[in-house]
Amino acid sequence: MTVALFVEQLMNGVQFGVTLFLMSAGLTLVFGIMNMINLTHGTIYMAGAFVAATVAHATGSFLLGLVSGVSGAALLGLGLEAVILRRFYARSHLDQVLVTFGLILVFSDLFRMIWGPVALSMPMPQALSGFVAIFPGVDYPVYRLVILLAGLAVAVALYFLVSHSRAGMWVRAGSSDRQTAQALGVNVRLLFGGVFAVGSAFAGLAGVMAAPLTAVQIGMGDPVLILALVVTVVGGVGSIRGAFLAALMIGIIDTFGRVLLPAALGSMLIFILMAVILALRPRGLFVVHG
Amino acid sequence: MDNAIASSNLGIENAANFRRLWPVCALLLLLALVPVISTLIGAPFLIRVFTRVITFAIAAVALNLVVGFGGLISMLHAGLFGIGAYVVGILAQHDFNNELLFHFLPGTSDLAIALPAAFIITMLASAIFGIISLRTSGAYFIMITLAFNQMLYYFFVSLQKYGGDDGLQVLSATTIAGFDSTSRIPFYYICLAILTFTLLFVSRLVESRFGLVLRASSQNERRVIAIGISPLRYKLVAFMISGAIAGLAGGLWTNGQQFVSPADMSWIRSGDFVLMAVLGGTSFVAGPVVGAAAFLLIEFTFALWTTYWQLPFGLLIVFVVVALKHGLVGAGRDALAKLRWKQHG
Numbered sequence: 001m002t003v004a005l006f007v008e009q010l011m012n013g014v015q016f017g018v019t020l021f022l023m024s025a026g027l028t029l030v031f032g033i034m035n036m037i038n039l040t041h042g043t044i045y046m047a048g049a050f051v052a053a054t055v056a057h058a059t060g061s062f063l064l065g066l067v068s069g070v071s072g073a074a075l076l077g078l079g080l081e082a083v084i085l086r087r088f089y090a091r092s093h094l095d096q097v098l099v100t101f102g103l104i105l106v107f108s109d110l111f112r113m114i115w116g117p118v119a120l121s122m123p124m125p126q127a128l129s130g131f132v133a134i135f136p137g138v139d140y141p142v143y144r145l146v147i148l149l150a151g152l153a154v155a156v157a158l159y160f161l162v163s164h165s166r167a168g169m170w171v172r173a174g175s176s177d178r179q180t181a182q183a184l185g186v187n188v189r190l191l192f193g194g195v196f197a198v199g200s201a202f203a204g205l206a207g208v209m210a211a212p213l214t215a216v217q218i219g220m221g222d223p224v225l226i227l228a229l230v231v232t233v234v235g236g237v238g239s240i241r242g243a244f245l246a247a248l249m250i251g252i253i254d255t256f257g258r259v260l261l262p263a264a265l266g267s268m269l270i271f272i273l274m275a276v277i278l279a280l281r282p283r284g285l286f287v288v289h290g
Numbered sequence: 291m292d293n294a295i296a297s298s299n300l301g302i303e304n305a306a307n308f309r310r311l312w313p314v315c316a317l318l319l320l321l322a323l324v325p326v327i328s329t330l331i332g333a334p335f336l337i338r339v340f341t342r343v344i345t346f347a348i349a350a351v352a353l354n355l356v357v358g359f360g361g362l363i364s365m366l367h368a369g370l371f372g373i374g375a376y377v378v379g380i381l382a383q384h385d386f387n388n389e390l391l392f393h394f395l396p397g398t399s400d401l402a403i404a405l406p407a408a409f410i411i412t413m414l415a416s417a418i419f420g421i422i423s424l425r426t427s428g429a430y431f432i433m434i435t436l437a438f439n440q441m442l443y444y445f446f447v448s449l450q451k452y453g454g455d456d457g458l459q460v461l462s463a464t465t466i467a468g469f470d471s472t473s474r475i476p477f478y479y480i481c482l483a484i485l486t487f488t489l490l491f492v493s494r495l496v497e498s499r500f501g502l503v504l505r506a507s508s509q510n511e512r513r514v515i516a517i518g519i520s521p522l523r524y525k526l527v528a529f530m531i532s533g534a535i536a537g538l539a540g541g542l543w544t545n546g547q548q549f550v551s552p553a554d555m556s557w558i559r560s561g562d563f564v565l566m567a568v569l570g571g572t573s574f575v576a577g578p579v580v581g582a583a584a585f586l587l588i589e590f591t592f593a594l595w596t597t598y599w600q601l602p603f604g605l606l607i608v609f610v611v612v613a614l615k616h617g618l619v620g621a622g623r624d625a626l627a628k629l630r631w632k633q634h635g
Binding site for chain 1: 357363365422425426428429430432433434436437438440441444445447448449450557558561564565568598599600601603604605606607608610611612
């Protein structure tokens, strides 16, 4: 492997990791705070991509697509929380899995009704479709670089929001001990709704950013959802820092595994990694709950 | 005198057993009549549909051993089902091409060898996945088994030698102990016999000391540990048995379809299995049989009406989770009890 190829794959890995982090952030917070397994997170990712692709096609503006995709995803998440998921916080994990599983079926058919069975494509913005030399001999697609930087920026912003703001303090309090936080006067219902909306917006953003690189189709969220679950578990449920490190690690290792190893082993690598980490640390890298 | 009491006690016990067992016997009898009915009304596709029902029912009953009685929500069972399915498919392919597996093992198209092989290999795989997954519990367990399921899925997708994404067609004529196993009706009864045996075995297991520890540790693990039993071993063995039976069902599936593909082991299928168990009622050994039948028949009828069958189906799932606490079997039992109570009072 030449240095140039190494750098390029490293960038791809980081970019993938950043996308995974955007997906996992919502998942880990929702699970950490509400103790809720939410499989519809993949649907919300998909919703972001579908709405963005449609709006971008209709208006010709990538930016409008981005904004509507992210806000559409946030609204969908908020709506789901308020109408259905809220009633399942206190139920067993089995019920949560089944209900969100049922909702996945419902939404994939709704999407098929609205958009038809054929995959959409999202046009890449003209300004970002070129290449840029990031290293002697490495011409990297501008769009991927922008995704990487945008994802990192969002991650940093989220970090500051969670660890240095009042709302973030509530979130952390809720994440480590929900009942005590409630007793100390945190408006938990509002907090839950807010976390759900922000998590959904991030998932939608991940979907929008991935849209120009992949086919926008039913089921596109499934593989990302599974990887985000792996990230959540490896990073430690409820830990933003853990999710960020795990996402980067998994993104990079997955990318290199696919390049360097035979296909059968490369596609299993991150799951083997997860198994090893959990065998050593069953509660993930960063334990939030006491 | 003592004898009289004992025999009357026995009578009560028998009556209780009868009350508990007659629905299961009726269900199995109904399933046994399916080929007869389908021949009489000239609908041979019914045998195909119900072979699917029985194959999935075996997997769901197996899964329910860990879900309903062990409190372990495994999303790995489609993967284990798939391992069994691929064992049968791969052995048949090597037999067809007359080529050695790993350069020393001949393939086989005889289910009398392939099914036990599927059973044992899946049991070993379940042991490995179980040892790692059982280090965690609760929601972590769900997520880890889900991730392992996808790992198996991607593994078989990337196995180009055995069809990869496109799946693996069984080209050789499969037999069972020398007899043709591709004809529909005999194969149907083989599947039904395996389902019956599975039900008997699981119900005996659940009632045994082993089952008692398993059920106890699903309810209060600390107390089980406190009385000096290590629940991990029990959970692991239950997981291995459950996985092995699911693998056996997978082997039957390959023979029934003459085809296996990674789509048979996607995480959606794992969710389907859990759903079948819950739909029927996880606290009943035979509940998942009812669940599998209801699931596949609902899917079948919805799909006849509309291409968008997943939409009403998904809503139905939400309804079942919200409204039916003990599944269809529980709802049926409650309805019967109410009826009986009305008759007497």
